Amino acid sequence: MNDEYVIPPMDGEGQDVEFAADPEKEALIQQTIRLEKDAARWKREKTALRDMERRYLALVDVPFLVLMILCDGRVKYLNRKGEELFGFSLREKPKFDLLDYVAPGYCDSVERFLAPEEDAPMWNNRLSFPVVSVDGLQKWLDFAVTPTEYQGEPALLGVGYEITAPCSTAVVKQACDGFTLEDQRDVLLCVLDDKGTPMEMTDGFRSLAADIWG
Template identity: 45%
Template sequence: MKDSLGVVRERNVGEIGGRQAGTCPEGYCEKTLRLEKELTRWKREEAVLRDIERRYLALLDSPLLILLILSEGRVLFMNRRGEEFFGFALRERPRFLLSEYAASGYASSVESLFTPGSDGAVRGGRLDFAVRSESGRERRIDCAFVPGVYQGAPVLLGAGYELPEGGEEGSETDSVDVLLSEREDLLFCSMDTEYVPTFMTEGFRNASVRIWGRSPDQNEALLKILPSGEHGESFRLAAERAHAGEYAETAFEAGELVYSCSFAPLYSKEGEPLGISLLLTDRTELCRLERERYAEAESFQRLFASSGEMMLIASVEDGKLLRGSPAFLSWMGYEETAILGRTESDFALYADALQRERLVNELEENGSVEDFEV
C-alpha cells in the first residue's frame, strides 16, 4: 500500500512526511506553513550572505588597497591591485617569497616580520619598504600585517597602499585621506598611543554615532566616549592589548546593534609603536539570523517530536536516514537508533533508483515536492 508523501529540501537534507490514518488535517497544514516559513527564512539568509559577499568583493577590488595573505613569508593570495603593484599575476609566481622582491636594504626588515617571537607566534607589524617590480622599477609600499587564519593554518594578513614617488612630507597621509576617508563601507580608525583618533573613515564616524551616540571630537580619546559597564570594559581591555603589541578582538553591543572590533598595533618603519588600528564589522544581521535560527530549530524539535504524522529526515546526497518522527518509527516498528546511518534503499522506500533520482531533480529545481508517492 502506497503512502502519499511530501518532500522539502533543507540545504543538503530532505524531509519526507506522510499522513498517518486518523491524524487531523490541521496537523498537515501546520507542517506546510512551517516548511514555507523555513523556505522564506533561507531565502532571506541567502540575500544577507550575498550582500556580505558583495561588500568583501568590493574591498578586494579596491583600486587603492593592496591585500596579501602570507605564510612563512610566502604570498598565498594577493588581490588585483597587488598584482598590478608587483607586475605579475600570482598564478605566474605561486607562493613567491616576499623578501625576494624587496629592494636592496629592505630584505632583512621584511624577513623580520615573519620571525616568531619567544612564544613561537608571528606578530607581524607595519612596514614601509621598497619593492622591485617586474620591470625593475622600485616602488614603495606602506603595509600592515596582522595574524590570522587561512584554510585552517596561521597566516599574516597584509593590507597596504603604494606610496607616491617624490612627494613632500605628509603626502602619504594625504593620499590615504583622499582615497579612504570618504568610504562609508569601511569602518576603520587609527589611533595614537593615547587612543586619540588620527584617521577615521566616514563609515567609522557614522558607526560611532550609531554605537556610542557621537563620534570623538578633535583630540579626544576614543575610550572617553565609551559607556561604563561590561561592554565598555571589554573594549578597553582589547585596545590595551593592541597597545601592548598584541592582536585583539572583542564584540560590542548597543541596543540591537552588534559589532565585532578587531584591534592591531601600528609601528613606524623603525619599529617604534605609533598606536593601534581598529576595524569594526557589523554583525547585527548575522546575529539576528542566528538567534532566529536557534529559535526555529527549537520549535522544529518540539513539533517533530510531538507530531502524529509520519516524517523522515534523510540526506539528499546519499539517502542516509538522519531522523524519524515517533509516528514513522511506530509504523516501521523500529527504535530511532536502529535507523540512523541506514539508507532509504535499506527500507525500499523507492521503487528503484530512477524514482529517487527524479525526486532529487525536482527538489533541485523547485525546492519542495508534494504528493510524491513511494
C-alpha cells in the same frame, strides 16, 4: 450502555499519575532541540560570515589597496592591485616569496616585520618598504599585517597601498641649498640649548623679541 471507561486512581482520588520517560524518545527530543538551537546559531553565523565576505570582497575591489595573504613569507593570495604592483599575476608565480621582491637593504627589516615573537599576543604591525617589480621599477609600499588563518594554516593578512618614495638626505640638502632660515622674517624660530640659552634665531623672531624685550 456507556462505552467510556474510566481508570480508577491507584492511590487515592484526584492524584496525578507519573509516567516513566522513554529514554530513546527523550534522547530524540533533546537532539531535536539541540539541532534547532544549532540551526538558529548557524543562521546567525552564516549571516555574519556573508557580511564579512561582502566586506572582504569590497576591499579586494578597492583600486588603490594591495591585499595579500602570506604563509611563512610566501604569497598565497594577491589581489589585482598587488599584481599590478609586482608586475605579474599570482598564476604566473604561485606562492612566490615576498622577500625575493623586496629591494636590497630592506629584506632583514621585512623579515622581522613578518615574524612576531612566539609568545607575543595578537598583534598588528606596520612598515613602509620598497619592492622591485619584474620590470626593475622600485615602488614603495606602506603595509600592515594581522594574524589570520588560510586553508587551515596560520597566515598573515596584509593590506597596504603604494606611497611616494621618501626623500633621501642628499635630495633634501640639494633642495635646501641657497635657503637659510636665519634670513626669513616671516618665520618665528629660536633654537635653545639645554639650559634655555638662545643659540640661533630667525630675523622674524629677532625682530619680535626686540619689540617684546627691548
